[in-house]
Amino acid sequence: MEKLRFEFVVKSGEDPKTNVICMASITDADKRVFLIPEKLQPVRLHDTILATQGFQKVRNTLQRRHDKRQVWISVTPEISESYMDEDGNMQFQGYLLEEITPETREQTPAAGISGETLTKILENISGIKDVSKPQNIRSLTEKFVIEKFGRKTSNVCQWIVTFETECTRLGIDEDSKRIEALRLFLEDSCLDWYSSMLIKYTVNSEWSMWTKIFCETYADKGWSPIRYAMSFRYIQGSLLEYALKKERLLLEINKTMDKPTLIDLIATGLPNFVADKIDRKNLKAAEDLFNNLRGLEHLVGKKIPEKKIVVFENKTKEKNEKYRPCRICEKENKTNRYHPESLCWFRNKNSDGIKRDQIRTVNNSQLETELNEIDPKN
Numbered sequence: 001m002e003k004l005r006f007e008f009v010v011k012s013g014e015d016p017k018t019n020v021i022c023m024a025s026i027t028d029a030d031k032r033v034f035l036i037p038e039k040l041q042p043v044r045l046h047d048t049i050l051a052t053q054g055f056q057k058v059r060n061t062l063q064r065r066h067d068k069r070q071v072w073i074s075v076t077p078e079i080s081e082s083y084m085d086e087d088g089n090m091q092f093q094g095y096l097l098e099e100i101t102p103e104t105r106e107q108t109p110a111a112g113i114s115g116e117t118l119t120k121i122l123e124n125i126s127g128i129k130d131v132s133k134p135q136n137i138r139s140l141t142e143k144f145v146i147e148k149f150g151r152k153t154s155n156v157c158q159w160i161v162t163f164e165t166e167c168t169r170l171g172i173d174e175d176s177k178r179i180e181a182l183r184l185f186l187e188d189s190c191l192d193w194y195s196s197m198l199i200k201y202t203v204n205s206e207w208s209m210w211t212k213i214f215c216e217t218y219a220d221k222g223w224s225p226i227r228y229a230m231s232f233r234y235i236q237g238s239l240l241e242y243a244l245k246k247e248r249l250l251l252e253i254n255k256t257m258d259k260p261t262l263i264d265l266i267a268t269g270l271p272n273f274v275a276d277k278i279d280r281k282n283l284k285a286a287e288d289l290f291n292n293l294r295g296l297e298h299l300v301g302k303k304i305p306e307k308k309i310v311v312f313e314n315k316t317k318e319k320n321e322k323y324r325p326c327r328i329c330e331k332e333n334k335t336n337r338y339h340p341e342s343l344c345w346f347r348n349k350n351s352d353g354i355k356r357d358q359i360r361t362v363n364n365s366q367l368e369t370e371l372n373e374i375d376p377k378n
Helices: 053-061 077-083 102-107 115-126 137-141 156-169 175-185 190-201 207-218 224-231 239-253 259-268 286-294 297-301 316-322 327-331 345-373
Strands: 003-012 019-027 033-035 068-074 098-100
Touching: 003 053, 053 068, 137 175, 156 175, 156 207, 175 190, 175 207, 190 207, 224 239, 239 259, 239 286, 239 297, 259 286, 327 345
Parallel strands: none
Antiparallel strands: 003 019, 003 068, 019 033, 033 098
């Protein structure tokens, strides 16, 4: 006997607080699926199905909203009349049911989710992206965890390795895409180098060639970065900030440096009175040193009182003048008088006398002139 598989789903009724059992689809023996329109889905409209034993089991099984079950039911004359026409087409109440094909299944929402949305969800869960879609390099590079390359970068080879690691992490594997992304992480005169490389080799060249030329151009073959990192010492400020900066400088020149050597080089740049308070045996990693330094910040946090600069003036001359007899007084036969000559009373008296004499002389001359001009007859 021919059978049909009916799918039942519990949905909300006209009142959102009530649940209604609905018939969602019908599948025939050839596995062809036919959808029932939403307005014809309530099971109360399907009288011939309500009377079957299969539906009674489904009713007892479905308890909560969104529960669904599929059950095979034998095709009786009543069921055949309700769901099949004379030509064998699937129908219900004169409405021809739509058959679901592989093409229409991708466009048909499943449980309220479109096929495109479902694809995006699966991509996010699995981490697999459609390689056929073009990648936006600028949006991808915003997720890079790397600083830009410039004149202050000391180890070019180490930087380019970190850049390649970030490209691999974000799925930028093509050589042309990596070359395009490199431009966004260059600054200063490095941009001129990039423009020259584009003119000579274009963006479609090999990435390995770009990395080789990049390292050969900017590799620092001198000792300046190493000398600066090794001799970097604490001067003032926070102990932790000093330690973090020196760790960065040391790792930039040698990323594979072992932990004990790294700790020793950081500690040797500390003041002796600070380093002597740290037990070297308990330091297993640089973080242990940082933790100790945070507890010793009070040693360098105290304000050192400013030293007052005392200017010692040469008072020998003044002392000699103070305890030497005044020569002006000696001329006036006033001996054993000790005071500065600038304050001598006789000096001031003599200067006043000179001024008075000059004034008297000028006055007599003027008077004589006036007398000579007067007519003696008068």
